[in-house]
Amino acid sequence: MKKIFYSFFLLLFITTMILNTGVIADEGEFMISNLKGKDITINLKELKELPIVEETAISADEGDDKNVYEVKGVLLSDLLSSKGVSKNDLKAIRLIAGDGYQIDVSENILKQRKLILTFEINGEPLYEKSKPIRVIIPNEMSMYWLKNLKEIRIVEMVETVNIRSLYFLETVVSELEKVDYTYYESKDKAIKISELIEYMDLNTDLRSVRFIAADGFEKNESLKVFAEAYIKITGKNAPLFFSPDFPKGMHIKDMLFINYGSKSICSVEQAKNVFDLRKAEDIEGIPMSELLKESKLLQADRYEVKAVDGYSVEVSAKDMESGIVYTDEKDTVRIVFPDLEKQYSVKYLYEIKPLD
Amino acid sequence: MNKSNKILLALSIVLLLILIATYYLFLSKDHYVPDLFVRGDIEDVINLKETSSFNQVKIEHKGKKIKVYKLEDVVNRALPLSEEYELVLSGNDGRRAVIDGKQLNFSYLNYSSENGWEVINFNHPISSNIKLLKNITVVDKKSDFFDSLTIITQSENIIKTTVGELLTGSYTKKPFLRGSSTLNVDGQLYSVDVYSEKRVISLADLVDREILGRTVIYNKKGETLIHRDGFLELTNNKISYFNSESEEWLEDITGIVLDAPLTSNKDVFYDSLHYLEAGYKVLVVLLDGFGYHQYNYCLDEEIIPFMAEIENSSQAITSYKPVTNTGLAAVLTGKGPQENKIYSRDFKHIAVDDIFKKISKMSLNSVYIEGNIKILNTSIEPILNPDLNQNGITDDEIFKKTLKQMNGNANFVFVHFHGIDDMGHTYGPYGEKTIEMITQSDRYIQELAQNWPGKIIITADHGMHSILNGGDHGLVIYQDMFVPYLITDGGLKDE
Numbered sequence: 001m002k003k004i005f006y007s008f009f010l011l012l013f014i015t016t017m018i019l020n021t022g023v024i025a026d027e028g029e030f031m032i033s034n035l036k037g038k039d040i041t042i043n044l045k046e047l048k049e050l051p052i053v054e055e056t057a058i059s060a061d062e063g064d065d066k067n068v069y070e071v072k073g074v075l076l077s078d079l080l081s082s083k084g085v086s087k088n089d090l091k092a093i094r095l096i097a098g099d100g101y102q103i104d105v106s107e108n109i110l111k112q113r114k115l116i117l118t119f120e121i122n123g124e125p126l127y128e129k130s131k132p133i134r135v136i137i138p139n140e141m142s143m144y145w146l147k148n149l150k151e152i153r154i155v156e157m158v159e160t161v162n163i164r165s166l167y168f169l170e171t172v173v174s175e176l177e178k179v180d181y182t183y184y185e186s187k188d189k190a191i192k193i194s195e196l197i198e199y200m201d202l203n204t205d206l207r208s209v210r211f212i213a214a215d216g217f218e219k220n221e222s223l224k225v226f227a228e229a230y231i232k233i234t235g236k237n238a239p240l241f242f243s244p245d246f247p248k249g250m251h252i253k254d255m256l257f258i259n260y261g262s263k264s265i266c267s268v269e270q271a272k273n274v275f276d277l278r279k280a281e282d283i284e285g286i287p288m289s290e291l292l293k294e295s296k297l298l299q300a301d302r303y304e305v306k307a308v309d310g311y312s313v314e315v316s317a318k319d320m321e322s323g324i325v326y327t328d329e330k331d332t333v334r335i336v337f338p339d340l341e342k343q344y345s346v347k348y349l350y351e352i353k354p355l356d
Numbered sequence: 357m358n359k360s361n362k363i364l365l366a367l368s369i370v371l372l373l374i375l376i377a378t379y380y381l382f383l384s385k386d387h388y389v390p391d392l393f394v395r396g397d398i399e400d401v402i403n404l405k406e407t408s409s410f411n412q413v414k415i416e417h418k419g420k421k422i423k424v425y426k427l428e429d430v431v432n433r434a435l436p437l438s439e440e441y442e443l444v445l446s447g448n449d450g451r452r453a454v455i456d457g458k459q460l461n462f463s464y465l466n467y468s469s470e471n472g473w474e475v476i477n478f479n480h481p482i483s484s485n486i487k488l489l490k491n492i493t494v495v496d497k498k499s500d501f502f503d504s505l506t507i508i509t510q511s512e513n514i515i516k517t518t519v520g521e522l523l524t525g526s527y528t529k530k531p532f533l534r535g536s537s538t539l540n541v542d543g544q545l546y547s548v549d550v551y552s553e554k555r556v557i558s559l560a561d562l563v564d565r566e567i568l569g570r571t572v573i574y575n576k577k578g579e580t581l582i583h584r585d586g587f588l589e590l591t592n593n594k595i596s597y598f599n600s601e602s603e604e605w606l607e608d609i610t611g612i613v614l615d616a617p618l619t620s621n622k623d624v625f626y627d628s629l630h631y632l633e634a635g636y637k638v639l640v641v642l643l644d645g646f647g648y649h650q651y652n653y654c655l656d657e658e659i660i661p662f663m664a665e666i667e668n669s670s671q672a673i674t675s676y677k678p679v680t681n682t683g684l685a686a687v688l689t690g691k692g693p694q695e696n697k698i699y700s701r702d703f704k705h706i707a708v709d710d711i712f713k714k715i716s717k718m719s720l721n722s723v724y725i726e727g728n729i730k731i732l733n734t735s736i737e738p739i740l741n742p743d744l745n746q747n748g749i750t751d752d753e754i755f756k757k758t759l760k761q762m763n764g765n766a767n768f769v770f771v772h773f774h775g776i777d778d779m780g781h782t783y784g785p786y787g788e789k790t791i792e793m794i795t796q797s798d799r800y801i802q803e804l805a806q807n808w809p810g811k812i813i814i815t816a817d818h819g820m821h822s823i824l825n826g827g828d829h830g831l832v833i834y835q836d837m838f839v840p841y842l843i844t845d846g847g848l849k850d851e
Contacts, residue, residue, distance in 0.1 A: 100539055101538070104535070140535075143537050237630075244618075247623070
């Protein structure tokens with residue numbers, strides 16, 4: 001009888017010690033599903049090896065529903081980074097609890113707020129019902145502060161846009177009406193971007209446009225701002241993105257590419273300054289091998305090369321690699337393929353696109 | 357006492373204990389106490405629902421002795437932003453009473469199931485005793501500009517208000533979707549959309565005009581948004597700005613500039629690089645504390661003949677907070693505090709490349725001539741100029757040093773004069789000595805220009821407004837936020 005009694009107390013002592021040392025506290029797991037097509041299980045021990053944050057989290061509720069907690073946990077952004085994903089790449093996630101409760105977290109909240117995967121609140125481990133993790137999103141309503149996290153489902157990620165068409169700015173603008181623009185002391189010409197959008201029949205569902213300048217500077221601008229602006233196409237710093245309504249800090253000088261969704265518009269004049277030029281017979285121009293690489297145009301076995309008047313030719317990937325883009329004495333953009341016959345040369349080069 | 361009496365007594369005691377326990381369990385603890393917020397121009401919002409930390413006092417009211425809270429204690433706990441304020445006591449039935457914050461000696465708050473939260477003012481007319489009290493709004497009567505929201509144009513400070521004032525005025529309540537959640541019960545999904553109401557005022561309504569131009573919004577931290585129109589959201593002690601179209605939001609705003617000019621003193625960065633790339637030499641003269649209103653005054657008085665002759669002149673906006681570190685950093689980086697991280701006088705380390713670094717990448721030379729202290733950690737060390745002749749200003753030393761440096765091989769000379777700011781602080785922006793200093797600066801610039809074969813840009817880091825004993829700056833008011841921006845060519849002019 002005594003043995004049973006002592007054994008019971010020994011077991012009780014060991015259990016208490018284990019609980020106090022946190023061995024059991026580190027138990028528990030949840031899943032991140034559909035993360036680049038994979039489901040990953042995260043256990044608490046692994047989570048706690050990431051940088052731990054502690055902060056006062058206040059919910060956005062009014063009155064009685066307002067929660068103020070001292071929370072300790074790991075940022076979702078740090079967890080995702082450890083898996084090679086940026087939180088900025090997420091457009092929407094769904095938090096799913098063990099009891100069936102679920103809530104979608106929008107891109108806006110993901111961008112503006114911290115998501116803390118909390119394992120300690122007010123200096124205490126979570127209640128049983130909240131374990132293994134309670135998601136805390138400070139400054140959001142407590143409906144987002146999900147207990148008993150079972151799964152973080154990646155609903156939508158920011159799409160990696162592939163460039164499917166390469167256009168040539170100088171040819172495009174030759175078709176558009178020009179307006180006068182005084183840039184410092186010089187009188188230059190500019191085009192309205194709204195007319196460029198209309199001429200190229202660009203879709204207007206995009207949220208932003210990306211600029212890449214000749215010096216490597218990159219910037220996104222909202223489509224609304226882009227569509228109301230101009231491109232200065234002559235003189236110093238051309239092509240220059242501007243608007244009379246913009247402060248100078250918003251101007252983008254020496255644009256090399258304007259990436260509009262899956263379409264990239266390249267300035268041949270800037271490309272001449274950036275790339276090592278290649279000579280073939282009596283012409284000197286930009287090697288297509290470089291342009292393909294820098295523009296990130298989708299690779300294909302064959303490409304279609306189109307002129308502004310609709311004339312088009314098809315060339316193989318090998319021939320495309322050896323192509324040279326140049327401007328002639330009349331500033332017309334042309335492409336030649338030294339290994340092909342002359343009929344494959346295209347004047348008024350407008351678009352290059354890979355064929356499926 | 358016989359046995360049955362004893363049993364009866366025991367039963368009575370038990371019954372009494374049960375009654376007491378029932379009272380405490382079911383009546384005293386579980387009844388609903390409504391929210392009562394102390395809000396407005398205060399540091400901390402208080403919800404009177406949590407009264408455990410307040411001491412009660414006993415008073416006699418309508419023949420009864422009751423325990424109440426002293427209104428003064430409650431309001432003081434919320435930390436009013438100034439000592440002069442009014443309390444707007446608002447009831448659920450729409451009644452309001454406004455009392456002076458300095459006359460709260462015999463004012464109390466009571467909670468009863470009959471009247472809810474109720475204010476009892478012994479010394480005020482009985483109409484101030486609001487029942488079913490919903491809010492106590494502190495409205496600052498002597499707020500300084502920093503605790504206010506100011507709305508300005510290029511030439512006028514049109515609105516100075518506070519959250520307390522706006523909360524007691526007209527606003528709209530708009531529902532905003534906060535999220536949708538779902539519960540999965542045995543495979544059946546039950547969904548709910550949750551909205552929260554925001555108290556909002558349209559900016560156009562507040563200023564009572566259509567907003568057509570460029571609007572710049574600043575928060576107390578120094579963050580900036582640029583929009584056309586938008587809404588102000590009133591929380592319990594803050595005003596925030598949001599644009600529902602772009603879903604952009606700026607918390608705890610302090611100032612709004614309507615019809616903001618496109619020219620800013622940040623243009624120094626872009627214009628200088630442009631002229632340097634075009635092969636010009638560039639001299640930048642930064643006149644510390646020289647506001648656009650002072651420039652206009654001096655033009656009218658015809659006391660700055662050199663600057664008056666410069667045709668390429670504009671009104672430029674500086675960055676918030678309009679103090680030297682922030683304005684200087686904006687000029688040197690072409691970027692605002694959100695990017696260069698110089699939010700106020702407490703910051704020195706610039707987070708982006710400054711103009712000197714850009715120029716050095718162009719294989720050109722720069723010189724930076726300062727007063728007697730280094731203000732920011734720039735990529736080149738400034739040449740400092742102590743007040744050698746001890747005349748109280750360093751501008752004469754700076755001027756001589758600049759003349760000397762201009763004869764060197766520098767393509768870019770940046771000179772920062774401090775005299776106008778020094779005099780402005782001491783004598784006010786229109787003080788006689790301040791105006792003399794502006795005239796003296798004009799003479800300095802004229803002489804520098806005659807010796808400089810290149811472009812010259814003249815601007816300031818911030819302006820200056822009058823205070824009781826001199827001048828100051830650092831607010832979103834037109835006197836502080838706008839500075840002149842002039843571009844001219846150096847070299848001897850033909851007579």
